[in-house]
Each structure stands twice: as structure tokens, then as C-alpha cells.
Amino acid sequence: TSGDSTPADTPKLWERTRDLSAVIDAMTTDPTWGNAVDGDRIGVLGFSLGGAAAMEIAGARASLDAYAHYCDEYKKCDCAWYAGGIGYRDDAVVHVDKLDLRTIDKARFEQSNLDRRVKAAVLVDPGLAPAYDTASLKAIAIPMDFINLGGTDTIPLGVVADKLAAIAPRGTYASVKGAIHFSFLQECKPGGAELLRETGEVDPICADGGSRSRADLHAELVGLIRSDLERSLQGPM
Template sequence: MQNRRKTGVYGWALAKAGFIVAGPNHPGTTSGDSTPADTPKLWERTHDLSAVIDRLTTDPHWSGAIDKDRIGVVGFSLGGAAAMEITGARANLEAYARYCDSYKKWDCAWYAGRRGYVDDKPVEVDKVDLRKVDRVRFEQSNLDRRIKSAVLVDPGLAQAYDAQSLNEIAIPMNFINLGSGGTIPAAVIASGLAALSPNGSYATIAGADHFSFLPECKQGAAALLKSFGEVDPICDDGNGRSRADVHSELIKLVREALWRSLKERS
């Protein structure tokens, strides 16, 4: 969520052989095209995800390779928030607004305005009043019952979710935080979410931070990003552990979670 240019990643495990399909871009909340005003509109993201599943499960070139009873979703950051909602989690607007009344970092700092991105260029933007977000849409159910398993890595809007909605999610919800102990920001901490989910699990990856999910940076990338005005430490994991090593552990956790939960349905 804090990263303005990489606002969420998804994948699906939805084939008989277990292949992964990358998620779509979302205008207004995707790399190079992201504004604070569009960020809370998770209903647009879940609609996009369901539309992709619609297409793949009916397209003659793909449908034969897809087991409709074994569709899983993997989401990171804002993508993790959308993945939560498509599994049945519902957000509470007032609870989220109250959280940002006192928390001034990460997602809440983003809503404070000043900068967004359009067509890969920074633009000046106004502050977002969360209480003026479309409450009906923000709090609606975006459940797609075709999803049978979810892996949620540093899910965004972690402070917004209604506890009862999480209590009602029957599928496996595998939460992963990048970091450990007090290093995990309130914006994405998922231990409480896992505890509320009847089939929830929780894991952390020590020596990592939120940006460790992103690809390894090439030489000179940090300086280049700084020259563009990027303020987030996208290339700095800062914990003495290589990003490749973090990726290896994360891939193992995601693979095991999907294999365990989706294989059991075969």
C-alpha cells in the first residue's frame, strides 16, 4: 500500500495441472497509474478478478485446462485486500476512517494527498476524505464463491475488515507478513485477520519488509528511482538478507499453501 507505483499483485492457481495466471492491471490503482482517490475502490478490482475468471473458464482455449473446483487467489498489498474481499471479507468505512484519523503513515499518508501517478508521471492530488467514499460500495460483499483458497501477503486495508465477515469465510485463508514482531506496519499486519478466519493460517518471513515482495533491483535502480522522486525504499530490504532468499521462502510458503488447500479438493 505504501508503494505508490506498485499497488498490488495477484495470481491464480486455477488449473488441473496447477498453473498460475497473472492478474490484470486496474486503472487508477496500478503501476504508473495510481491515485489516492481510486485506492479505496476495491469493488472495481474484485469485479476485474471475477471477469478474468469468467473469461478463462468459458474460453475454449483455456476452459479445458481449468478445474473450476480448484481456483485459488494470491494477492499482495492492495492486491491482498482485493483477494480478501473476493473471498468474502467486507470492509467497514467508519472503522477505516477512524484508523486513519490517528495513524499518519503508509496508506493513511497516501490519502493525505500531494502526489499520485497518471500515465507514469507524478501529479499533484488533493487529500481524500475517507468518509466521503461511496459507503455502500466500500462495504458491499464482493464474494466470488468460485475461489476455494487464498494466500494473502501483507494485505492492504488490514484495519478495515469487519470481524463477522471474516468469521463467515469457510475456505482456507493463508496470511503471510513480510517481517516479524514490531517491524510489521499496522496497515498490513495480518495476525488478527488470520485469528478471525475459521480456516486461517499465519506465517511471517523474518528479515524481510513490505518491498521485499517486489522483483530484485538492477544495479543503479535505487538511484534512478530517487531521481524520479520516489520516496519509498523499494530497493532496500535493509535487514541483511538478500531479496532472492526472501523470494525463495515466500514462494515455498505460497506453493505449499495452495497445494495443501487445493489438492485436498481433488
């Protein structure tokens, strides 16, 4: 969504979960792919806002009031996006006004997006972490494996996941030391950091949290994700 993203579209997680369910529909019924997909062993992996979508398709429900209150108090990271300024449409920069999260469709934001075909979820720095309804988390029956990037002093408040893991009945928690939120992204090409600065990008997309290379951080992440899915879905990945 980097070239087609606005603050008003960002909280519409019901569109993302609908897309995920549509992919499952297509893959399990397609004449070519259907025989290669085990409909009883479907897992979902999500990072950041994708982690929020993965949370919701697994059964979590978020409170709009709780999310709006969080952004009232915490105006950094994800919440800074709603302060207005710029958005993107068809790869072009557009001006957008400040978004009042309370104007989002509350019924849709808080609806259940559960797809029972999903049997396991791995959530890496999942977005909306302060806003999930506790009762909905307690009702999730599938394995929920949470991974945070960084240490307790560097993980952004909006994605801190240890408490979510403690609430989910089959939740586990791990963290990758020496990483930051953007360490999940692909390795930057030579000169990438400089190019981003020249274009006005303020997020440290090419930076990591310490002395470890992004390739090393990715290797640890892949190991964690693979072992989580193999354990949850009972088979090699």
C-alpha cells in the same frame, strides 16, 4: 497502476474484485483455456492492496468508518497516500488534493464482493487489515493463509495479519523474517535504488530488512505460497 493511480481511486476495491471475477469468467469459458482450468480449484494470491482485493473476493467486508478512523490516527504508509500532493494519470504526475475517506461510496466500499468460485486465498501483507468486519471473517469457509513480511516490530500496522488469521475459521499465519513490505517486489536491477532516489521516490523499494538477499526472501515466500495452495487446493503447483 504505478502510472495511473490516484488516492481517490485506491479505495475502490470493488473494481479490483470485479476484474478478478471477469478474469475467472474469461478463463473458464474460453475455448483455449477452459479445458486447462479446473473451476473447482481456483485460488487467489494477493499482496498489499492486492491482498485486500483477495480478502474481499474471498468474502471479507471492510468498514469505511473503521478504515477512515485508522487513517485519522495513523498517518504513515498507506494513509500518507491520502494526504494529497501527487497522483498519476497516463504516466504523468498530477496534483491531487487531500482525500477524505468518508467521501468514498460507503455502500460500495462495504458491499460483499464474494466470488464462491474462489476456493483458497493466500494473503501477503494484506491492506486494510484494521478495517475488516469480524463477522464477515468468521463466515469465510475457505482456507485463508496469511503471510507477513518481517517481524513484529517492523510490520506496518495497516497490514498486520495475525489477528485476521485467528478470526478466520480456516486461517493460518506465517511470517518471513528479515523482510520488509517491499521485499515482495521483484529484485532491483543494478543502480535501481540510486535511480529511484534521483526521481524522488521516498519508499525503500529496493531495500530489505536485514542480511538476507531478496532472492533468498523470495525463495522462502514461494515455498510458503506453494505449500499453502497445494494443501488448500489438494494438488501440486
